Amino acid sequence: MDIQIYQIGFGTPEYDEAVGLRYEVLRKPLGLDYSPEQLASEYDQVHLAAYGNSGALLAYLNLTPAGTETVKMRQVAVATALQGKGIGTLLVAESERLAQRLQFEGMTLHARETAVPFYERLGYVREGERFEEVGIPHFKMKKALV
């Protein structure tokens, strides 16, 4: 599958479509939704989306500076029917290249416990104790961008 990864703008139709994907993959299974305040706080974040040949949205993640040296990766979601095909790996790799171009030295994230093996394959390491977020167990993970 040919995959194109683009930075999309907050508040655009592409962003709205990505929020729909995020809802289906990350929130609906937990019986949760995004509040207007949560989405409004994303106005200054970097939004990356992966598209297939036909222009279909495949996956999404966003990046937020966490201090001057580190970026936080959030909301990593691959369309349910397309998981396990390497799309998440491509999107995370592209986000790391972008963060490096922006001179950041490290990536951090809160991984759902179920996704920890996915991030470990990509070189992320767990940091600290398991904690709860959106009602499910998570670990903080990090990776040096060198």
Ligand SMILES: CC(C)(COP(=O)(O)OP(=O)(O)OC[C@H]1O[C@@H](n2cnc3c(N)ncnc32)[C@H](O)[C@@H]1OP(=O)(O)O)[C@@H](O)C(=O)NCCC(=O)NCCS
């Ligand atoms: C987790 C997620 C982003 C991974 O993206 P993906 O496109 O499905 O993953 P990839 O196909 O690139 O996987 C790369 C490797 O990680 C493994 N992997 C992916 N998800 C995994 C999981 N939940 N548990 C264990 N291994 C996993 C794959 O088997 C693959 O290994 P392989 O190369 O030996 O086959 C995606 O499955 C997803 O959106 N899941 C639901 C939402 C979620 O949990 N998001 C992360 C929130 S922190």
